[in-house]
Amino acid sequence: MVAKTFGSAVSGVDAKVITIEVNVGQGTKFFLVGLPDSAVKESQQRVESSLKYFGYRMPRQKVVVNLAPADIRKEGSSYDLPIALGILQSSEQVVLPTLSEYIIMGELSLDGELRPVKGVLPIAIEARKKGFKGFILPNFNAAEASIVNNLDIIGVDTLEEAILYLEGKLEIKPTVTDTRDIFYNSLDLYEFDFSDVQGQENIKRAMEIAAAGGHNVIMIGPPGAGKTMLAKRLPSILPPLTLQEALETTKIHSVAGKLNSNAALIAQRPFRSPHHTISDVALVGGGGNPQPGEISLSHNGVLFLDELPEFKRTVLEVMRQPLEERKVTISRAKVSVDYPANFMLIASMNPCPCGYYNHPEKECVCGPGIVQRYLNKISGPLLDRIDLHVEVTPVKFEEMTSLRKAESSTNIRDKVIIGRNKQTERFKGNPEIYCNAMMPSHMVKEVCQINEAGKALLKTAMERLGLSARAYDRILKVSRTIADLANSDEIRVEHLAEAIQYRSLDREGWAG
Template sequence: MLSRVYCASTVGVDAKIIDVETHHTNGMVKFFLVGLPDRAVKESRDRVEAAIRNTGSYYPLGRITANLAPADLPKEGNGFDLPLAIGILNMSGQIHTDKLDDTVMLGELALDGKIRPVKGVLPVAVEAAKKGFKYLVVPKENGGEAAVVEGIEVFPFEHLNQVKDWLENRGNIDPLRSNVQEYFHQNGKHNPLDFSDVRGQENVKRALEIAAAGGHNVIMVGPPGSGKTMMARRIPTILPPLTLEEALETTKIHSVSGILESGKALITKRQFRSPHHTVSDVALVGGGSIPMPGEISMAHNGVLFLDELPEFKRSALEVMRQPLEDGSVSISRARMSVTYPSRVMLVASMNPSPSGDWYDPQEMNGTSSMQMQRYLSKISGPLLDRIDLHIEVHKVSYEELSGKAKGESSKDIRERVVEARKIQSKRFMGMKGVYCNAQMSTRTVRKVCKLDDAGSSILKKAITSLGLSARAYDRILKVSRTVADLDHSEEIKSNHVAEAIQYRSLDREGWLG
């Protein structure tokens, strides 16, 4: 007898529907599992047999063959236990139902029949709804994240017998409902981090506002204790709120990684990831024998903060170049190739020298010019080429620290950022993969960043007299466009260009050579 149950397997941050076909014949007692299963899937046969026997059902004797189709797609994870068990029960005539053709199910089974949570439920729910399935059966702990997807009824269960009862229409079981707007409302409550806590540093806060408004990558250079990390951690509070599409993208990455917080159905806040400078290449961009997302993908639609940038391994920084440019990470293995999104706002910080202070020719005991040059040169030119704003951060004076006046709040700054992003959304409507000024191609820059004579004159003078490199040209134009958007100006004026030029200090002669 043949039975077919539908499951799913994740590939990258997407899912593929898997046919779990179960066939039984007389013969020697044996269980064959085919279809490129990994070790975790192969071990499911022992869990499935114990769960079936311990829930009052009988395990059929003879030769059982389970096929996971398509056969050329590697299967991994622990979500195949439940569909295998239901397939065996249906094949042996212990379940009589007409729901299996409309249902996708997944879950790990304990030996007593309890259903344990699995990774990657949200991508499965999205794919099942896209393929036209009516029902999705998942572990109880994963019900919330699956229920945020519209177009499919989600039934979370905690025991194998509950699934059997639902399939045979015993009891009145309603699908789980989810209020997506409520998740956004709950996470939109007061954030303990706010830019009003930052004393002084008005020029730096202005630069970070520009970076947030245009989605620009930024590096802050300043001595220890000047507030670089403090301000970096507050950048997500001034970024525009996540849209539902962005929230689903972000949650899918955390779901397939298995790090989605228990009981949390949807990530509705922009992520802030700050890996230690000892992080490996794989941990930063993703990979491994079984490919998994790295820190740059975990920060998708949010902020990736690299503190003390020169302390990171050169190889780790180099592998970030392509993901920053493309907005995605492609990982190729012998059996498969996966892609993880990595559209992030890179924020980096560093000291101006090994000693932590700026080079002072008058201070003979301080860091020499040569030492400072060697320290700064640890950052490669190609990586720096992908950073739009260079911000000099100086120490805060006692008067600013002891003053009672609070700085501008994150809420006020965010309102201006959101208005600027609305202008950009309208400008780039219909352009695939372009959502803000930082993502403009060279051709788009030439089209939307035209300068008048005064602006061209200032930019020409900066390139020639300040020693700015050629790579700074497009970056200055992009930042100028963002400054103009914050000023609600359709034209890029000379003062917009002049402000943008201020944020290219690391391109000047004598900095990175």
């Protein structure tokens, strides 16, 4: 007798339905076919032990398990549960009349308990799309899958519970989550707030501009000046995630297995801060079984690279293409996987190895040429993709001890949203562009027009400060964002003047 159950395979951030066919017939041995990896092949021992634990038997006949379509590689241990149920149905030990109505996934332990699996959200979305009645899965993952409506999410703890439910002998209420209620109640639950930061008003202003225009930022300053503290607070002033963005972000974290049991939906913009020893693959994604990297986990949020020159050169260079295309394509001999990577890059660095070059009080001990060599660890093409260069100076004692309440993240975000709304209106005919930082060069000339006084100021700045040619477009984009924050339709001289000061690393002689 041939029994059919249904599972799923995740490719990138999307899922495909896998049909698990089980036939128990004359002969001996266990055969698992359909391009399984080692973890899938090892399911025989887990399934056999689980069946015996609950009083069932592994057939001492020829058992053929086919995972179709056979040209898609099946990875991981999450096929244990559907294989076990298929064997029971095919060997006529149980009768499961509704087996074909459900997508079923779960890893079995030797005593039949279910362990959590990855990629539950995209699987649930695909199950609803294909018209399945429900999704049977480990209880640990039920909340995550339940944000998909019109699909019965049945969380079970053991193989026996799944059998009894499909036999109709056990009633399990589907897990239900009010997605919109969770989403709207979690939008403002940020751990850090700008009201905690005393002083550094110029840096807060730069962060406000960056958030409003989606600009990448690099902060240069001595140790203890507050670079990391400021970067951690940036997500709190970015515009709130839309529900669609929240679902996109949650899918990526689901595929990577980064969601915990009570996190049904990611409602805050992610903030990722990898250590400088990270490898190329861990940052961009990939591996033997392709997984999203840190830049995809920061999709719709912030990627913070602390001590930028300490990262390996190869790691930094692989970011150049994702910064432009806002996606990562991982190619293998038989498959190509796309992961979204639309993130804001925030980097920080010391001005020199000792950290005190240009410090107002402490003396730099670095020898001649060392500062320039340190800065040269960051390539020109990467620096070209960073719009704002911000010099961070130590906070004065008077500012640290001041009792004046600093501006809160909520107030700053309100201003950022006003600026973003103007950009949404401006780019409504270009669905791929929604903020000033994403403008291509030909659009910059059209959108960022300046008057004669502005041209004269920009010319003078480029000549006197020795600004490079690549600074030209960046200054115009940033000045457009500053004008948007001021609710101005035209770029005025004061907007240009403020934008020019955010190009520190382009100045000739900055590093001596």
